Amino acid sequence: MQPLPRHWATVRETVAFPNTQEYALTIHGASDLSLEDAQRDAQERMALLIASGGPGQLHDSGLEYYPLRRLPEELLEELRSPGGELIAAISRNRYGSAVLNTDALLISDVDLVEPSPQDRAKPAGGLLSRLFGGGRQAELTPEQQDPDAFGLPGLHRRGEHHERTLHLIEDFRARHPELGVRSYRTRNGFRLLVTGTGAGPSSKRARELMGQLRSDELYMILCRVHDSYRARLTPKPWRIEVDRFEDLGTRTSADETHHAWVARYRAASEDVAVCRLLDVSGPAPSAVEQQIIDLHDRAVRPESGLRLA
Incomplete structure (x- = not known):
């Protein structure tokens, strides 16, 4: 890259x-x-x-x-292959989170899928009823109760969207058995690391695959413009009660205000994770893809069991 x-x-x-x-x-x-x-x-x-x-x-x-x-964006770290090729870099985005940038591994964040107008009009005997037990509210599973995933307001509707999005991901994996797919839960949706695509971030193939996953259109534009996939590695500051980075009025890493913010942010980040690993399917990643996956997982703490931020 x-x-x-x-x-x-x-x-x-x-x-x-x-x-x-x-x-x-x-x-x-x-x-x-x-x-x-x-x-x-x-x-x-x-x-x-x-x-x-x-x-x-x-x-x-x-x-x-x-x-x-x-x-x-401040450049924090570069990752190189054993042969010395630059394969990923970590930068600090406008509000202070560390972000992975790479062109060697397709990354797609998938927001919860909204139901269609036709589905909204269906009686309670449909998917929502199956999820929560007919006309009465069934006991919720720990996954459905998790406030990191759904939040308390609108819990039932969020559970429905969660189920629809899981079906979308399952359909994607079934359509592409040649691809490796690592599925993660994020606070408000899912993240997929897709290996074996050979698709550059600005390629038609990448747009097709991300379109099948209903990736955000602005994110796909960013991939094309910067020729890089991106994934947030550390919490959003306001989710851990830290002021936003851009409010400092400085982006100079040598500035003491900058260093003080980073120290506050790191301390507040210790008790949270960014992703929770759900499933791994398909062929094994290449050595370069595995390097990037390892870097990603060290940062997002996907098997820590900590709350998501």
Whole structure:
């Protein structure tokens, strides 16, 4: 995979475009070479945006405005194969969580599947009734009671969505016996690590597979733009009662405020996990895929039994 940028620069301009509104534009530039090169990249991106006539015109022209809005992320760690090839990197995202970036392993987060309008109109003798015991509320299983998974409000509907999403994943595995699939529970859904695809993040094959899993459209755009799959490795700060990283007003790792936030965040993260391993199926992963899986699992603590955050 391509190295993640080590240097970032920001350019801001307020521009009044003809026949349209005034925009306060912020563009980030990135470089693996130097801060000066990152500044050049930001200026070039800004010039392209202005020349296009603004964000609205750029979108109408068929070009993507979103890729021009690359957000700074601190590079935390790189993972290389035994042959020295860069196969993954960990960065800190805008709100402070560590994120895995890789092009060697398909990663798809799957949100709970909403029922169709037709299913919502069905009487209680359908799936919801089977899950919870006819017309009365049956005793809930520990999995259904788990507030990490469903939350207390709307528990029954969340249980129904949980069941539908499991069926979606089971169908995906049945359609692709040639692929290895590691299924995890996340706080609000599921995560799949899919091995053996040979599909780059920006490829048509990747879009097809993630589409079958109903992956988030914005996530699929991110994969295409940055040519990398992504997976959050550490808790969202607000789930462990830590202030959001971007509220610090600094992204400089040498800053003492930055170090103090990281210390608070790490301490608060000790008693939680990000994923819970549910199932492993299909062919064994390659050696490189296994390296990435091992890195992922060390971080997300999938067999710890801790609450999910």
